Each structure stands twice: as structure tokens, then as C-alpha cells.
Amino acid sequence: MNVQGKFGPNYAATQQIDVYTDTREVLAHAKRNARLRGLQDWFVVDIDAHHVETVSWKEVVQYIEDPVIRDNAMRYQSERIGGPPYGLNGDLGLRYQSVGGRIPHQDDQREKVAETDVHRDVVLTRRAMDSLGVDNMVVFPTPMLFLGMHPQPEMEVWLGRAYNRWMADRILSGDDRIKTLVYLPFNTPQEAERAVEEFGDHKSVIGFCVTSTRTKPVHHNDYMRLYRMIEERGKPLAFHAGYHWQDPSLATVNRFLGMHCLGFVWCNMIHMTNWILNGIPERFPKLNTLWVESGLAWVPFLMQRLDDQFLMRQSEAPQLKRMPSEYMRDTCFYTTQPMETTHPKALENTFDMINAKTQLLFSSDWPHFDFDLPQMICDLPFIDEQAKRNILGLNAARLFNLDPTPRKNLFV
Amino acid sequence: MNEYSAGKVDDYQDGDRKVVLCGEAEVGVFRIAGEFYAWHNRCAHRAGPVCQGRLMKRVLEPVDADGQVRAQAYDECEDHIICPWHGYEFSIRTGRHPGNERVRLRKAELIVRDGEIYVRA
Numbered sequence: 001m002n003v004q005g006k007f008g009p010n011y012a013a014t015q016q017i018d019v020y021t022d023t024r025e026v027l028a029h030a031k032r033n034a035r036l037r038g039l040q041d042w043f044v045v046d047i048d049a050h051h052v053e054t055v056s057w058k059e060v061v062q063y064i065e066d067p068v069i070r071d072n073a074m075r076y077q078s079e080r081i082g083g084p085p086y087g088l089n090g091d092l093g094l095r096y097q098s099v100g101g102r103i104p105h106q107d108d109q110r111e112k113v114a115e116t117d118v119h120r121d122v123v124l125t126r127r128a129m130d131s132l133g134v135d136n137m138v139v140f141p142t143p144m145l146f147l148g149m150h151p152q153p154e155m156e157v158w159l160g161r162a163y164n165r166w167m168a169d170r171i172l173s174g175d176d177r178i179k180t181l182v183y184l185p186f187n188t189p190q191e192a193e194r195a196v197e198e199f200g201d202h203k204s205v206i207g208f209c210v211t212s213t214r215t216k217p218v219h220h221n222d223y224m225r226l227y228r229m230i231e232e233r234g235k236p237l238a239f240h241a242g243y244h245w246q247d248p249s250l251a252t253v254n255r256f257l258g259m260h261c262l263g264f265v266w267c268n269m270i271h272m273t274n275w276i277l278n279g280i281p282e283r284f285p286k287l288n289t290l291w292v293e294s295g296l297a298w299v300p301f302l303m304q305r306l307d308d309q310f311l312m313r314q315s316e317a318p319q320l321k322r323m324p325s326e327y328m329r330d331t332c333f334y335t336t337q338p339m340e341t342t343h344p345k346a347l348e349n350t351f352d353m354i355n356a357k358t359q360l361l362f363s364s365d366w367p368h369f370d371f372d373l374p375q376m377i378c379d380l381p382f383i384d385e386q387a388k389r390n391i392l393g394l395n396a397a398r399l400f401n402l403d404p405t406p407r408k409n410l411f412v
Numbered sequence: 413m414n415e416y417s418a419g420k421v422d423d424y425q426d427g428d429r430k431v432v433l434c435g436e437a438e439v440g441v442f443r444i445a446g447e448f449y450a451w452h453n454r455c456a457h458r459a460g461p462v463c464q465g466r467l468m469k470r471v472l473e474p475v476d477a478d479g480q481v482r483a484q485a486y487d488e489c490e491d492h493i494i495c496p497w498h499g500y501e502f503s504i505r506t507g508r509h510p511g512n513e514r515v516r517l518r519k520a521e522l523i524v525r526d527g528e529i530y531v532r533a
Contacts, residue, residue: 009419012431012438012453017464017496026496029459102466102499369499373458 019108023124023367026105027131030373034133035410037378043393043404044374046134047335048240048292048363051121051171052109053141053163057085059170063162087159089150090143092245093263096256097369106369122174128366129177133374135393135407138179138206138363139171145242148214153187160185164199172204177407179400181209181238189222196229206400207235207290212267213242219278227280231287236333236399238290241268268294269302272328276306279319281331288399290333293365297340300353303328329355333399335363336377336391338370348382357387361396418522418529424448429493431463434533438463439520441529442504444491449504450522450531451493456515460497468492470503470510 014025024031034040053060061073073086084090098106113123121139129137144163147156160183167180182199184192199205208230210218230237243263244250250266253259268291275281275289291299303325310317310324320327334354341347354360365371377391397404416434424430424443431440431453438453440463455462469486476482492501492510502509507517521532 009417009430010433011419012433012464014464015429015431016466017461026461029454029461033459099499102468102494102496102501104466104496371498376458 017104019104019110021104022111023105023109023127024131027128030375031131031133031410033373033375037375039133039374039378039392040408040410041406042133042389043397043406044132044134044408045362045393045396045400045402046129046132046137046364046366046374047290047361047396048140048337049125049128049137049366050140050142050368051125052143053166054085054088054143056119056121056166056170060159060162060166061086063165063169064158065161066158069158085143087150087155088143089146091146091243093243093256093259094143099369103369105367109367118174119170121171122178125171125178126175128364130408130410130412132364132366133408133410134364135405136177136179136396136402138181139167140181140209140240141183144183145211145240146213146244147185148187148211148216149244149246153185157185157188157191161191161195161198164195168199168202168204172202176204179204179206181205181207181240184208184210184226186210186223187214187216189226192223193226193229196226196233200229200233200235205235206402207238209238209240209292210271211242212239212271213244213263214267217274218271219274219280224283227284227287231284234286234401236288236290238292239268239271240292241265241294243267265294265298269298272302272332273306276320276324276327277310277317279317281327282319282321285331288333289331290335290361290399292335292363293337295338295340296334296336296350296354296360297346299328299334300350303353325353329353329359333359333361333395335361337363337365337372339372339376341376344382347380351383356383357390358395360391361399362392413521413532415523415530415532418450418531421448421524421527421529424529427467427491429463429467431461432531434531437533439531439533440464440493441522441531442467442491442493444504447505448522448524448529449507450520451502451504451507452518452520452533454518455495455497455500456502456509456517457495457498457500460495460500462493462495462497462500462502462517465494465496467504468494468501470501 058077064070076086113120115123241264306324418432418441429442442449453463470490472485491504494501509515523530
């Protein structure tokens with residue numbers, strides 16, 4: 001047996017990971033595991049990662065269109081202390097995401113960024129992509145996910161457009177590996193249509209996003225023109241889940257664990273139910289939808305519930321020509337995260353029911369506390385290599401018309 | 413399997429942790445209540461850098477004789493290492509997850525010799 005430490009111990013440079021630790025150090029094991037699995041040569045797309053847009057809120061509010069609100073917001077951001085970022089409603093749960101500081105990267109990323117040629121978020125996103133083993137990363141905001149519950153619908157319009165403009169100007173221009181789904185101010189349908197017109201043709205805009213935490217019915221006639229516009233562009237419409245602890249149905253849940261488990265699924269279960277039973281896939285057969293960040297276990301549950309009830313009450317959903325589960329399987333796409341892996345047989349069944357080989361897209365949700373890794377798809381024992389390649393990137397390439405040439409470098 | 417120095421016994425105060433690079437492997441060495449423990453720096457969940465996480469006491473929720481709860485508490489006798497990736501917690505003494513003891517860390521062999529600590533990996 002050799003003693004390798006003859007000249008003393010070789011301690012790791014980072015003994016405790018905290019909010020100051022470089023993303024590349026936090027994810028060093030992920031990069032090593034991606035290399036070991038040969039992901040350098042695989043095309044990998046992360047459909048759902050995040051940045052914390054409020055870190056740049058001083059910049060974002062400068063893009064507000066209304067000159068009075070813009071001035072108010074800029075003064076607030078410059079002078080006001082003790083309040084949340086201008087215009088954002090946020091949610092109580094945001095305080096608890098890191099489990100009391102146990103998961104530091106969820107609290108903040110205060111790492112050094114020396115690069116000045118691009119925005120800090122571009123640098124952080126590059127670090128994440130090249131550590132996780134990702135070629136294209138779709139970046140979503142974080143506190144803005146709650147804007148659909150703002151009591152002033154015009155605030156969603158002002159801030160949504162400002163964010164879209166800022167994203168195009170400061171982030172998307174910095175690296176074409178970074179993609180976005182345009183934030184739609186969905187509570188104001190005409191403004192959502194305007195967002196489609198204004199940003200829909202940007203080369204790094206690969207689709208459109210409804211933040212699901214809202215109480216507007218997705219089947220209302222007011223939205224049909226919007227869906228037609230999106231369908232004509234050939235880019236998908238995503239429903240990005242979120243929670244909202246003020247939802248009366250969650251009023252008795254006192255643990256963030258429980259609220260997070262339910263809230264992130266509940267919103268998309270409701271929108272999906274309305275989407276299917278009102279025949280939206282029949283009305284817009286070329287409109288692809290993507291259901292983001294609700295995990296997967298809810299899908300077979302809802303398929304079974306809707307199918308059973310539909311056969312007894314077909315007259316209440318007369319537009320349907322197929323079973324609800326068939327629309328959910330054939331016209332909807334799903335992202336993986338947070339993939340429920342503690343019951344492998346159930347997961348295998350889910351993959352089968354949603355036809356994962358063609359309908360499932362990898363997502364990490366980095367840097368949130370329940371982020372997933374590409375290696376999780378590589379390590380699944382019940383799907384073949386082609387299915388793994390599809391889920392990790394080729395399904396996304398097909399859905400979003402992306403060039404499936406790997407661009408990451410796992411060896412730097 | 414090679415043997416790697418993890419420093420001197422005296423380098424460790426009670427409650428200290430040192431993560432040692434051992435070739436391709438990494439091992440976390442902990443000193444708790446005078447005893448040394450060594451675990452591979454790979455979380456049982458997703459192979460995250462578990463030994464580089466925060467050290468915290470186990471959280472308890474005492475239930476009184478009426479079945480009621482009023483406050484949480486720390487178990488001062490149970491030290492946890494918490495994976496910074498996803499928050500999986502493990503007893504530093506046993507390497508086991510407090511909510512499911514089948515989920516556990518991989519132990520590294522630790523030797524104390526002539527006032528020096530070595531780990532095998």
C-alpha cells in the first residue's frame with residue numbers, strides 16, 4: 001500500500017461550499033460525471049434553468065415602457081430601502097427555498113465574475129452549462145414567476161415587457177447558446193399578443209411562456225387569437241409551473257415541503273384539465289404545448305382521472321375526438337424536472353404513458369434546490385440509448401428547431 | 413487502494429471537518445466528540461459533494477404528553493453533514509440519512525498512526 005501523502009495532506013481548496021463558491025466548483029462532480037458518461041459528444045438541451053432577475057432589477061426597470069412608471073421604478077431602486085424590488089409581488093415561500101441555508105446556491109451566487117465583456121448572468125449561465133454538460137440552456141426568471149397573481153394586471157404588462165427587452169438586449173446578445181421563452185403578460189391578452197409580435201422572431205426566442213401561477217382560465221375566448229398567432233409561428237407555448245401560498249386550497253399546508261410539492265403541480269393540473277376538456281388541441285392542432293417544472297408523476301394521475309370521467313360525461317367535452325390521455329400524450333411535451341426517482345417502477349410507467357421517447361425533454365432547474373442533472377437520464381435502466389439521446393437533446397432540437405451539434409466543452 | 417495523509421490528529425479540533433483529495437477520490441474526515449469518521453465525498457443521492465456541505469445538528473420536533481407540538485429543537489448529540497446540492501442530511505457517526513437509513517454514505521477506511529491520520533481510497 002502506497003502512502004501518497006508523504007509531504008503532508010492534500011486538502012481540497014474548498015472545504016465548505018457557500019454562497020461565494022464558484023458555480024464550477026459547486027458543480028465539479030457534475031462535470032466529472034458528465035465526462036464519464038460521454039456527454040461531450042451528446043447534444044444536451046436544458047429547457048428550464050433560472051437566473052435571479054432581481055439581482056439586475058436596477059437595469060430591468062430602465063426598460064419599462066411607461067415613462068412615469070419607469071421613473072418611479074428607477075427612483076425606487078436607487079433610493080428606497082426596506083422594500084422588495086419595484087413592482088414584484090413574490091411569494092412567502094421564496095424565503096424557505098434553501099432549507100434554512102442548507103443549500104447555499106439557492107440563496108445566492110456571490111461568486112467572483114471578472115469578465116466584463118458580457119452580463120454577469122451570461123457568465124454564470126456559461127459556467128452552469130459547461131459544468132452540467134449542456135449545449136443550450138433556456139433561462140427563466142425567478143420572482144417574476146409569481147407576477148400572474150399581481151393585483152395590478154398592468155404591472156405584469158410593464159414588467160413583462162421590460163424583462164423581455166432586457167433579456168434580448170443584455171443576456172441573449174451575450175451568447176447564442178442561451179435561449180428564452182418570451183414572458184407573456186397573460187392576464188392581459190392583447191398585450192400578450194403584442195409580446196408575440198414584438199419578440200417572437202428574435203433568433204434566440206424559441207417559444208413563449210405562460211407562468212402558470214395565475215387564475216385566468218386558459219380556455220377563455222379572449223385567448224384564441226393569441227393561440228392562433230403562436231401556432232402560426234411554429235414555436236411552442238410553455239406553461240411554467242410555480243406555487244402560490246395564498247392559494248386558498250393550500251391554506252392548511254404549513255410546511256414549505258408540502259406546499260412546494262402540491263403547488264408546483266396543482267397549477268398545471270388545472271390548466272391542463274381546462275386545456276384538454278375545452279378542446280384546445282382540436283382547435284389548434286399544430287400548437288405544441290410544453291409543461292414545465294411540475295415533474296412527471298402528475299401526468300399519469302391526471303390521464304387516468306380524466307379518461308375515467310370523460311367516458312361517463314362525454315357530453316360535457318363534446319369537442320374531444322379522442323381520450324383525454326391521448327391528447328396529453330400526443331400533443332403535449334413535458335420537461336423532466338423535478339423527476340420523481342424514488343419509485344422506479346412508477347417512473348417507468350410514467351415514461352411509458354407519456355411516450356417519453358418523443359415527448360420528454362430534459363430540464364435541470366439549476367440553480368434551484370431540487371435541480372436535476374443530465375446524468376440522471378443517462379443512468380435510467382429502462383430506456384435505450386436512443387431514448388436517452390432524445391430526452392437529453394434531440395426532442396428539444398425537433399420541437400424548437402435547434403442545431404443538434406454539441407457546443408459545450410467538458411474538458412476545459 | 414492507496415493510503416493518503418489527512419493531517420495530524422492535533423490539526424483537528426472537535427467539530428472540525430477536512431476534505432482530502434485522494435487521487436481521483438475525495439474523502440471527508442470529521443472529528444466529533446473526540447472520535448474520527450471518514451466518508452467518501454459523494455452523496456448517496458446524486459454523487460454531490462456532500463462532505464463540503466454545512467455541518468448542523470439534527471432537527472427534532474418534540475411531542476408532549478398530550479400529543480401536541482410547540483417548537484422544534486436541535487439534537488445536541490447528533491451531528492449532520494448536509495449535501496449542498498440538494499440538502500440530503502446524514503449522521504456523521506453512522507453515515508445514514510435520518511429519514512431513511514437505507515440511504516447512506518460510503519465509508520472510507522481511516523487509520524490513526526503515530527499521531528497522524530490516514531485514509532484509504
